[in-house]
Amino acid sequence: xxxxxxxxxxxxxxxxxxxxxxxxxxxxxxxxxxxxxxxxxxxxxxxxxxxxxxxxxxxxxxxxxxxxxxxxxxxxxxxxxxxxxxxxxxxxxxxxxxxxxxxxxxxxxxxxx
Amino acid sequence: xxxxxxxxxxxxxxxxxxxxxxxxxxxxxxxxxxxxxxxxxxxxxxxxxxxxxxxxxxxxxxxxxxxxxxxxxxxxxxxxxxxxxxxxxxxxxxxxxxxxxxxxxxxxxxxxxxx
Numbered sequence: 001x002x003x004x005x006x007x008x009x010x011x012x013x014x015x016x017x018x019x020x021x022x023x024x025x026x027x028x029x030x031x032x033x034x035x036x037x038x039x040x041x042x043x044x045x046x047x048x049x050x051x052x053x054x055x056x057x058x059x060x061x062x063x064x065x066x067x068x069x070x071x072x073x074x075x076x077x078x079x080x081x082x083x084x085x086x087x088x089x090x091x092x093x094x095x096x097x098x099x100x101x102x103x104x105x106x107x108x109x110x111x112x113x
Numbered sequence: 114x115x116x117x118x119x120x121x122x123x124x125x126x127x128x129x130x131x132x133x134x135x136x137x138x139x140x141x142x143x144x145x146x147x148x149x150x151x152x153x154x155x156x157x158x159x160x161x162x163x164x165x166x167x168x169x170x171x172x173x174x175x176x177x178x179x180x181x182x183x184x185x186x187x188x189x190x191x192x193x194x195x196x197x198x199x200x201x202x203x204x205x206x207x208x209x210x211x212x213x214x215x216x217x218x219x220x221x222x223x224x225x226x227x228x
Contacts, residue, residue, distance in 0.1 A: 029214065034219075041219035041221050044216040049214055087156070100169055101158065106153075
């Protein structure tokens with residue numbers, strides 16, 4: 001089942017902070033975050049695993065509440081380059097050693113100067 | 114390191130015609146994914162390969178879509194016959210797998226327009 005992201009869209013001024021949320025109705029093993037700019041491929045930002053392990057970029061922070069099946073992505077001191085659509089991908093299971101992801105509908109972030 | 118390659122980048126066909134997309138993953142990546150992304154939505158998994166075997170194809174419309182990954186390297190996704198609702202960007206992604214969760218690397222995608 002597709003995770004739900006909120007908000008659907010947000011507009012910020014450069015330097016402001018933003019939080020993007022991702023919620024699932026299923027128990028999760030991992031949450032992935034990707035950013036996609038218009039007309040481009042999604043780019044990996046971060047993985048959060050059950051148990052607390054995280055992998056990703058130093059300037060990106062996120063949280064994963066396993067009990068609530070929720071994750072939040074924190075963008076601080078936003079820059080113009082942060083603009084794009086952010087997708088969370090939730091991984092409820094591992095099949096044959098590979099992670100199957102279900103992506104949310106996306107959150108469109110616009111950063112204005 | 115070379116990224117995921119896809120071709121063609123754009124394709125326009127009429128409904129009921131057939132079309133094929135090609136993907137070459139990052140060297141050494143065992144897992145290959147095909148996603149369909151309709152405008153304004155998140156990527157939807159169509160099929161997932163582990164080496165040359167299918168791991169999941171539960172959302173692949175098998176009456177019209179087919180995919181193969183011969184020799185466990187590059188892959189082809191085919192649509193025959195195409196419908197108007199197949200208009201979307203088809204993304205290929207790959208990842209290293211060894212029992213854990215790993216980042217997926219996406220290709221530039223193929224934008225398909227069915228008229």
